[in-house]
Amino acid sequence: DGGITQSPKYLFRKEGQNVTLSCEQNLNHDAMYWYRQDPGQGLRLIYYSQIVNDFQKGDIAEGYSVSREKKESFPLTVTSAQKNPTAFYLCASSRGLAGGYSYNEQFFGPGTRLTVL
Amino acid sequence: AQKITQTQPGMFVQEKEAVTLDCTYDTSDQSYGLFWYKQPSSGEMIFLIYQGSYDEQNATEGRYSLNFQKARKSANLVISASQLGDSAMYFCAMRDSNYQLIWGAGTKLIIKP
Numbered sequence: 001d002g003g004i005t006q007s008p009k010y011l012f013r014k015e016g017q018n019v020t021l022s023c024e025q026n027l028n029h030d031a032m033y034w035y036r037q038d039p040g041q042g043l044r045l046i047y048y049s050q051i052v053n054d055f056q057k058g059d060i061a062e063g064y065s066v067s068r069e070k071k072e073s074f075p076l077t078v079t080s081a082q083k084n085p086t087a088f089y090l091c092a093s094s095r096g097l098a099g100g101y102s103y104n105e106q107f108f109g110p111g112t113r114l115t116v117l
Numbered sequence: 118a119q120k121i122t123q124t125q126p127g128m129f130v131q132e133k134e135a136v137t138l139d140c141t142y143d144t145s146d147q148s149y150g151l152f153w154y155k156q157p158s159s160g161e162m163i164f165l166i167y168q169g170s171y172d173e174q175n176a177t178e179g180r181y182s183l184n185f186q187k188a189r190k191s192a193n194l195v196i197s198a199s200q201l202g203d204s205a206m207y208f209c210a211m212r213d214s215n216y217q218l219i220w221g222a223g224t225k226l227i228i229k230p
Contacts, residue, residue, distance in 0.1 A: 043162075043220045088160060107164070
């Protein structure tokens, strides 16, 4: 089955720690995204990547870092510089811009709920 | 600035009734796309329906239809014959000129038996 996996499902972080959230897709999608969702709110874009070894900041990139060494993987690191990291994190992928897909539906993983202790 | 507005924070609907979830958007782009996603309590985002700005007919997918009124910049989701399993958060999103999605704040829909 093709899809997106995120791990762990729940993550607890102590103050001052860096933590890494995993995102893997086997949909052969070029583009991948990380979103943050706070209670009662919509999604806000943290980082996105349209191709391997390249990524761009979204609206709320401060305190986060990413890498895209493989097409299938797009891990997100929440650094100690992120002052309020408690949130629900969603990873998504899409076919990307290559080929001019106007539809470009994003497929989502099940999410990781991060709590700072 | 591009923006999505969902004015209904929450809605209660009787099972088997139709329900309309509102979405208005603001963009100066000529080419754009509008999406609706469902988010159950488990958290995953489920794609429901898509409408392109040049599509002349309203999109339909099973019990879901999109009431697209371009001049009014609205893209309301209509769910016919609602079911208990439709209880969830519903998000409207717009694809901008950079192919990124701009999201509304969502509407919490609760279906009453």
